[in-house]
Amino acid sequence: MERPPRLLCSELRLQGRVCEVSLSGAALCWREAGQSGRRWGSAGVYGPLKAAGSHCVPVCEIIAVQETEEDSPSTDVGKWQKVPQNPSSSNQHSFTVSYVERTLKHRWRCSEVTLHCTDRKLCLQWVQAIREQLALLTIRPKRLLVYINPYGGKQRGKRIYEQKVAPIFSRASISTDVIVTERANHARDHLKTEADLKKYDGVVCVGGDGMFSEIMHGLISRTQCDAGVDQNRPDEELISCGLRIGIIPAGSTDCICYATVGSNDPVTSALHIIVGDSQPMDVCSVHHHDTFLRYSVSLLGYGFYGDMLTDSERKRWMGPARYDISGVKTFLSHRYYEGTISFLPADGTVSTPRDKIQCRSGCNICQMPSLVESTYKAEDSISEAETKDTWQVIRGKFLAINAACMSCACPRSPKGLSPSAHLADGTADLILVRKCSRIDFLRHLLRHTNKDDQFDHPFVEVYRVRQFRFTPRYQETDSELELREVGAGSSKHFFTQICREHPACGCTPTQSSWNCDGEILPHAAIQVR
Ligand SMILES: CCCCCCCCCCCCC/C=C/[C@@H](O)[C@H](CO)NC(=O)CCCCCCCCCCCCCCC
Numbered sequence: 315m316e317r318p319p320r321l322l323c324s325e326l327r328l329q330g331r332v333c334e335v336s337l338s339g340a341a342l343c344w345r346e347a348g349q350s351g352r353r354w355g356s357a358g359v360y361g362p363l364k365a366a367g368s369h370c371v372p373v374c375e376i377i378a379v380q381e382t383e384e385d386s387p388s389t390d391v392g393k394w395q396k397v398p399q400n401p402s403s404s405n406q407h408s409f410t411v412s413y414v415e416r417t418l419k420h421r422w423r424c425s426e427v428t429l430h431c432t433d434r435k436l437c438l439q440w441v442q443a444i445r446e447q448l449a450l451l452t453i454r455p456k457r458l459l460v461y462i463n464p465y466g467g468k469q470r471g472k473r474i475y476e477q478k479v480a481p482i483f484s485r486a487s488i489s490t491d492v493i494v495t496e497r498a499n500h501a502r503d504h505l506k507t508e509a510d511l512k513k514y515d516g517v518v519c520v521g522g523d524g525m526f527s528e529i530m531h532g533l534i535s536r537t538q539c540d541a542g543v544d545q546n547r548p549d550e551e552l553i554s555c556g557l558r559i560g561i562i563p564a565g566s567t568d569c570i571c572y573a574t575v576g577s578n579d580p581v582t583s584a585l586h587i588i589v590g591d592s593q594p595m596d597v598c599s600v601h602h603h604d605t606f607l608r609y610s611v612s613l614l615g616y617g618f619y620g621d622m623l624t625d626s627e628r629k630r631w632m633g634p635a636r637y638d639i640s641g642v643k644t645f646l647s648h649r650y651y652e653g654t655i656s657f658l659p660a661d662g663t664v665s666t667p668r669d670k671i672q673c674r675s676g677c678n679i680c681q682m683p684s685l686v687e688s689t690y691k692a693e694d695s696i697s698e699a700e701t702k703d704t705w706q707v708i709r710g711k712f713l714a715i716n717a718a719c720m721s722c723a724c725p726r727s728p729k730g731l732s733p734s735a736h737l738a739d740g741t742a743d744l745i746l747v748r749k750c751s752r753i754d755f756l757r758h759l760l761r762h763t764n765k766d767d768q769f770d771h772p773f774v775e776v777y778r779v780r781q782f783r784f785t786p787r788y789q790e791t792d793s794e795l796e797l798r799e800v801g802a803g804s805s806k807h808f809f810t811q812i813c814r815e816h817p818a819c820g821c822t823p824t825q826s827s828w829n830c831d832g833e834i835l836p837h838a839a840i841q842v843r
C-alpha cells in the first residue's frame with residue numbers, strides 16, 4: 315500500500331520525552347525519537363497502534379484537537395501535570411488531541427495525548443494542520459437533534475446524556491438541540507409535524523428500543539408524508555430518509571444499539587456518532603389488511619414474547635427487571651397458539667439462518683449489490699410469486715413465532731434470537747417454536763444465553779424470509795378487537811384478564827398479541843414485508 319505523503323513532521327515533547335510526531339492525510343503518529351519501531355503511516359489505517367513506543371491514530375478517529383491552556387489538566391497520564399515555571403521552557407506551548415481508543419468487547423473510549431512544542435507558532439501550525447484534516451471528513455455530523463426519554467430503562471437517560479455524552483459532543487464541536495420528552499410519542503409527533511429537519515445532520519435517541527422505534531416512526535412517516543406515499547398500502551415502495559439516527563443506550567433491552575454497535579455503552583455510541591459511522595438496517599412494515607400498524611427493526615414476536623410483553627407493561631415501574639418477572643410467569647403459563655404462517659423464502663444461496671456468518675459493520679453479505687436488486691424484484695412481484703406458488707404455508711400449534719430482522723443481540727442474550735441474521739439484507743429470520751414440553755422449551759431458551767445452537771431442536775424451525783403473513787386459527791371477533799383496544803381501566807378488560815390468568819375457568823385465550831420491538835400490536839392477523 316502506498317504511504318500517504320506527510321503533511322507535517324516535528325520533534326515534540328510527550329511526558330518529558332522527545333518524540334518524532336508526523337501527520338499525514340491518513341494518520342497522526344508519534345514515537346520516541348531514536349526508536350526504530352514500525353514505519354509511520356502504514357499502521358494508522360488499521361487503527362491506533364501502540365508498539366515499542368510508537369503510536370498511530372487514523373485521522374478519521376481523531377475526535378478533536380485544541381491548544382492546551384496553561385495549568386490545565388492533562389488526562390494523558392490520568393493526573394494533573396505540572397507546568398514548568400521557567401517562561402523559556404519548551405513545555406509552555408502544547409496541544410491536546412482527543413481520539414478513539416478501542417478497548418475490550420467492542421467498546422470505545424476517548425483518549426488524549428498532549429504534545430508540547432518549542433514555540434507557539436509551531437503549536438498553532440499543528441492545531442491548524444490537524445483541524446484541516448478533520449474538516450475534510452464530511453460524513454461527520456455537525457448539528458444534531460437529540461431526544462431524551464427520561465423514563466426509559468432505569469430512568470437514567472438524562473444523566474447519561476449530560477454526564478457522558480454532552481461533554482464529548484461539545485469537545486467535537488457538535489452543536490445540539492436537546493428535547494427531553496414529556497410524554498410517550500412526543501418525539502415521534504415532533505419529528506412528524508414540527509421539527510425543521512433541514513437544520514440537522516442527524517437525530518440522536520437517548521433511550522431504549524421503544525424510544526428508537528418512536529424516532530424511526532417519526533422520521534419514516536415524515537419522509538413518506540412529504541413524498542405523498544401512502545403507508546397504508548402494503549405494496550407501496552417507501553422513500554428512504556436522509557437523516558441517520560444515533561442511539562445512546564438508556565433503555566431496558568437496548569437490542570438495536572447492542573446488535574448494531576456490539577455493546578450498550580453510551581460513550582462508545584457517542585464516539586461512533588462523532589466519527590460519522592453509519593450502519594443501514596432492515597425495516598419491516600406490518601399491516602392488518604389495508605391498515606398500516608407499525609414498522610419493526612428487531613423482534614416481532616407472537617406467543618411467548620407477546621404474552622411476556624403484555625404482562626410486563628403492567629410492571630413498568632420495576633424497570634428492566636419487569637421482563638425477567640414476566641418472562642418467568644409467561645414461561646410457567648406455557649400457553650400455545652394455533653395459526654397459519656405463510657412466507658416467501660429468501661434466496662438460500664446467499665445466506666441462511668443456520669450458517670455461522672455473523673453480521674458486523676461492513677458485512678459482506680449486506681453489501682452485496684445483487685441483494686438490493688433481488689429485494690426489489692421480490693417486492694415488485696408479490697402476486698407473481700404467489701401464483702408461482704413460491705409461498706410456503708405452515709399450520710400448527712406454536713409456543714412462539716418470532717421474526718427477527720437483525721440478530722436481536724442484547725446483554726440478556728449476547729448472540730441474540732437469531733445469531734446469523736443480517737442487519738441490512740432485506741430479510742428476517744422466522745423462528746417457529748412448536749408446542750413442546752416445558753423442559754424442552756426451557757432448554758431452547760437457555761441456549762440463547764450460551765454457545766449452543768437454539769435452532770437444533772426437533773420442535774424449532776427457522777426460515778430466512780422476505781415477507782410473511784400470520785392468521786390465527788380462531789379469527790378475532792369484533793368484541794375481542796374492542797377489548798384489545800380499550801384501556802386497562804375498563805371492567806371488560808378486567809374480567810378478560812382474570813380469565814386469561816385462570817385457565818381453570820375454561821377460558822384460556824385463543825390468541826396472543828404481537829410484540830413489535832417492545833410495543834403491543836392491536837391485531838393478531840398481520841402481513842409483514
Ligand atoms: C432461563 C433463562 C432463559 C433466558 C432467555 C433469554 C432470551 C432472551 C432473548 C432476548 C431477545 C430480545 C429481543 C428484543 C426485543 C426488543 O425488541 C424488545 C424491546 O426492547 N424487548 C423485549 O421484548 C424484552 C425481551 C426480554 C426477554 C426476556 C425473557 C426472559 C425469559 C425468562 C424465562 C425464564 C424461565 C425460567 C424458568 C424457571
Ligand SMILES: Nc1ncnc2c1ncn2[C@@H]1O[C@H](COP(=O)(O)OP(=O)(O)OP(=O)(O)O)[C@@H](O)[C@H]1O
Nearest residue numbers: 466467495496497521522523524525565566567568
Ligand atoms: N416522557 C415520557 N413519558 C412517558 N413515556 C415516554 C416518554 N418518552 C418516551 N416514552 C415512551 O417510553 C417507552 C419506553 O421507552 P424506552 O424504549 O426508552 O425504554 P424501555 O422500554 O425501558 O427500554 P427497551 O425498549 O430497550 O426495552 C417508549 O415506548 C416511549 O414511547
Ligand SMILES: [Ca+2]
Nearest residue numbers: 596719736741
Ligand atoms: Ca435482516
